[in-house]
Amino acid sequence: MSLSKCFEILGKYYPSFLLGVRTTLIVAFIGTFIGFLIGLFVGGIRAIRPDKTARSSSVIFKKIVDIFIKIYVEVFRGTPMMVQAVFIYYLVYTNIVRWDKMFAAIFVISINTGAYMAEIIRSGIQAVDPGQNEAARSLGMSSMQTMMDVILPQAIKNAFPAIGNELIVNIKDSSVLMIISITELMFQSNSIAGTTYRFTETYFVTAMIYLCLTSLSSVVLNAIEKRLNNTKTSLPQSDTSFKSISIAKEDL
Amino acid sequence: MAIIEVKGVRKGFDGLHVLKGIDFSIEKGEVVCLIGPSGSGKSTMLRCINLLEDIDAGKIVVLGQDISEIRDINAYRSKVGMVFQQFNLFNNMNVLDNCTLAQKRVLKRSEEDAKKIAMEHLLKVGMVDFANAYPSTLSGGQKQRVAIARALCMDPEILLFDEPTSALDPEMVGEVLNVIRQLADEDMTMLIVTHEMAFARDVADKVVFMDGGIVLEEGRPDDIFNHPKNERTRQFLARII
Numbered sequence: 001m002s003l004s005k006c007f008e009i010l011g012k013y014y015p016s017f018l019l020g021v022r023t024t025l026i027v028a029f030i031g032t033f034i035g036f037l038i039g040l041f042v043g044g045i046r047a048i049r050p051d052k053t054a055r056s057s058s059v060i061f062k063k064i065v066d067i068f069i070k071i072y073v074e075v076f077r078g079t080p081m082m083v084q085a086v087f088i089y090y091l092v093y094t095n096i097v098r099w100d101k102m103f104a105a106i107f108v109i110s111i112n113t114g115a116y117m118a119e120i121i122r123s124g125i126q127a128v129d130p131g132q133n134e135a136a137r138s139l140g141m142s143s144m145q146t147m148m149d150v151i152l153p154q155a156i157k158n159a160f161p162a163i164g165n166e167l168i169v170n171i172k173d174s175s176v177l178m179i180i181s182i183t184e185l186m187f188q189s190n191s192i193a194g195t196t197y198r199f200t201e202t203y204f205v206t207a208m209i210y211l212c213l214t215s216l217s218s219v220v221l222n223a224i225e226k227r228l229n230n231t232k233t234s235l236p237q238s239d240t241s242f243k244s245i246s247i248a249k250e251d252l
Numbered sequence: 253m254a255i256i257e258v259k260g261v262r263k264g265f266d267g268l269h270v271l272k273g274i275d276f277s278i279e280k281g282e283v284v285c286l287i288g289p290s291g292s293g294k295s296t297m298l299r300c301i302n303l304l305e306d307i308d309a310g311k312i313v314v315l316g317q318d319i320s321e322i323r324d325i326n327a328y329r330s331k332v333g334m335v336f337q338q339f340n341l342f343n344n345m346n347v348l349d350n351c352t353l354a355q356k357r358v359l360k361r362s363e364e365d366a367k368k369i370a371m372e373h374l375l376k377v378g379m380v381d382f383a384n385a386y387p388s389t390l391s392g393g394q395k396q397r398v399a400i401a402r403a404l405c406m407d408p409e410i411l412l413f414d415e416p417t418s419a420l421d422p423e424m425v426g427e428v429l430n431v432i433r434q435l436a437d438e439d440m441t442m443l444i445v446t447h448e449m450a451f452a453r454d455v456a457d458k459v460v461f462m463d464g465g466i467v468l469e470e471g472r473p474d475d476i477f478n479h480p481k482n483e484r485t486r487q488f489l490a491r492i493i
Contacts, residue, residue, distance in 0.1 A: 086351035135399075138302055139331025139406060149353060153344040206467035 001200040010205050013192045016218040020188030021209060023102075027177060027184060029168040031109030035170075036163060038110065038119020040156075042069055044147060047125040071120065076115035085106050089180045101158065105177045105184075113166055122164070124159030125151055157228055164221035168214050175210075187208060254315070254412055255280045263296055266385040270296045272465035273310065278410070278458075281422050281439040285452035285473075288462035289488060294445040297462070298412045301443070302334050315409060330358045333403030335424065337415040341387040341402070346375065348383040350401045359406065362397035364403075373401040377431050393424030397431055404435075411435070413444040429455075449492055453477050461485045 010017065046069055050059045076084065089104045128151050136146040156163070174185035185206060193202040254277040263271040270293045278284050287296045299305045299396035301312060303325055312319050314332065322328045342350050350410055357363045361369070374380040377397040387395055396416055415433065417425040429451050435442065436455050446452055452459055453473040460470040461482070469482045480486045 025441075129338075129343075131336060131338050131341070132342060134304060135334075135336060135342070136354070138304065138329055138332075138336075138401070140326040141354055142326055142357075145357045148280040149357065150342050150344065157344070170340035216389075245326040 001204065002221060005198055005201045006205050009192065009196060009198060009201050013196075016188045017185070017194055017205070017209060019183055020185035021127050021213065023182060023184040023188075024171060024174050024186075025213070027102075027105050027109055027174045027182070028167065031113055031174070034106070034245045035113025035117050035166065038114030039119075039121045040152065042072070042114065042118035043121030043125065044152065045069065046122045047151075048143065048147070050080075058137075061103055073115045076112050077119075079174070081112050081173060082110065082179050084112060085177050085180050097137050097163050101182045104180060105182045107172075109170060109174060109177065113170060116166060117163070119157060120162045124155035127158045128154045130166050154180050159227060160225055164218075164225070167221070171213050172210060201237035253280070254278060254313075255282075255315060255364050256443070257311075257313040258297070259311045259313070261297070261300065261304065261312060262308045263293075263300060264308055268465055271300070271307070272464070274462070274467055276460050276467055276470060277442060278441060278478075282457045283436045283442045283444065283455055284458045285456040286443065286445045286460050286462060287447070287449070289490075290425075290467075292462045293465045294462055295385075295414050296480060298334070298414050298443065298445055302329060302412060321427055322429055326358060330354070330406045331409045333406055333408035333411040335396070335399050335403055335411065335413045335416050337418050339387075339392070339399045339419070341390075341395055341398055343387050346384050346386050347379060347390075349385070349400050350398060351405050353406050354402070356408075369403070370405055373404045374398070376404070377401045378436070388465055391424060392420045393427045396420065396424075398426045400428075400435075401432055408440040410443065413442065413446070415447065415449055417446070447492070449477070449489070461488070462487070 022140060048061050048062070085105065085108045087107055089099075089101070092104065094105055132150050132154065133146055137143070137152045141149070174184055177184055178190065180189035181187060189206040191201055193199045196202060256278040258274050258276050260263075261271050261274040262269070274297060277286070278492060286297065288294055300307050301314065301319075303319060303322075306320070314328075319328065341347075342353065345353065348367065348370055351374065352363070352366035355366040355369060356360065356363065366468060370467065371380060374383060377400055379394060379401060380424070381388050382390065382394060382398070387398070390398070397403050400411075409443045416432065417428050420428065425448065432442070432444065432451075433455050444452070444456075456473045458470060459473045459476040461476060461480075461484075463484055469476060469480060476485065477489060
C-alpha cells in the first residue's frame, strides 16, 4: 500500500467520496433523529405503569401493547440491519409500491435505531427518581403531563450519552445499506475501488473518512453533554431572615 | 365539621399489615401531629389520604366526600397538598417553574397569574431570591421551603407533611419548622408526620401516637407529652426525649 496512491485516489475521486459522505450523513442523522422520536414514543409507553385506579380494560390494553413493543424490539435488535434493509426494501418494492431507495434506507435505519432507542429511553426513565413522579401526581398532574413535563426531560438527559452513541454507530453502520445501492460512502468506495483496482488504498481512504466523521461527532456530542450538565450556578447560602428555633430536648 | 375523617382504615402490602384499623379526625384549621416509631404506618397513612396508596378496608372522608368514590383524582390531589421527606423538587426546572408548573397544568392558570402567586408564596417561605436557581444548587432546608411553597401554590385545603425535616442537617431543621409554624398561625389545616417532639408539642392542636398500625393514644399535646396514659407511649417518649 502506498500513501501517495491514497492521496492520488482521494484527489481524483473526491467528488464521489463527498457524495458518499453526504448520503451517509443524511441517512445517519435523519435515521438517528427519527429513531429517537420512535424511542421516545415506544420507550415512554413501555415505562407507563397503569395506576392502581386504572380500569381493568386499560390495564389489559397496556399489556397487549407491551407485547407488541417487545416483539418489535426483539426482532429489530435480533436481526442484522443489512438483512432488514434488503428484506423490507424488496417486500415493499414488489408488493406495495416502487419506492425510492433513499427513502427505504432512511426508513430501515430509523426503525432499527428506534428499537435500540426504546430501550435506552426506557432505562433513562427508570433512572429518574420515583419521587419526581409522586410529587407531580400529588400536585394533581395527570400521568401524561407528568411524563411530558417532568420525567422525559430528565430521562433524555440521563440517556444522552447512549443516544449520542447511537448516532456514531449509525454513521458507521449505515455502510450496510449499500446492499440496496444508495450512494452512501461504502457504496461509493466500492465503485471507486472497482474502477481503480486499488482496493487497499481506496478502503484506507474510506476508513479515514469514517474515522473523521465519527471523531467530529464525538467532539460535538461531548460539548453538548457538557452543556446539559452545566447547571446554572447560584451558590446556596443561608437565609438569615429566618431565625433558627431551638428544638433542644430540655424544652420538653 | 371535620375536614378529614379516618375510620377503621386497614392497609397491607403483600400480607404485611401496615395499618390495622386507624381512626382519627382533623377539624378545619387544626394542626395534627402524627408521631410514633418507624414502621408504625404513619407515612402509609398520609399516602392513603393523598391516594398515592389505596386502602383495603375502612373509609377516609375528606371535605365531606368518601375519597374512594372520587372520580377526578387529579382535581382531588390538587386540593390536598403533600410535602415529602426527600423534597422531590423537579430537578429539570428552576424554583419558579417548580411552583408554576402544576398551577398552569392543573388549575389552568395563566403564566402571569401563576408566576404572581408563586412569587407570593416564595416570599412567604423566604425563597424569593432563589426563584431562578435550580434545585441542585440549593441546600436541603431551602429545597424543603420551596417544596412547601409549591404545595401552597395550589391553594390546598389541607397540607400533609411526611417527615419534612428528617432528611435535613440539624441546623436546617429550624428554618423549615418556622415556615410550618407560620402556616399554623395562619390557620392552615395540616397533618404532620414528625419526629420533632418539641415542635409537635409547640405547634400541634392534637397529637396522635401510632404504633404497630394502630392509634394507641391521641389528645392535646400537653396530655400526650406530660401525662401519657398508654404504657407504650410512655416508653416511646422516654426513649426519644
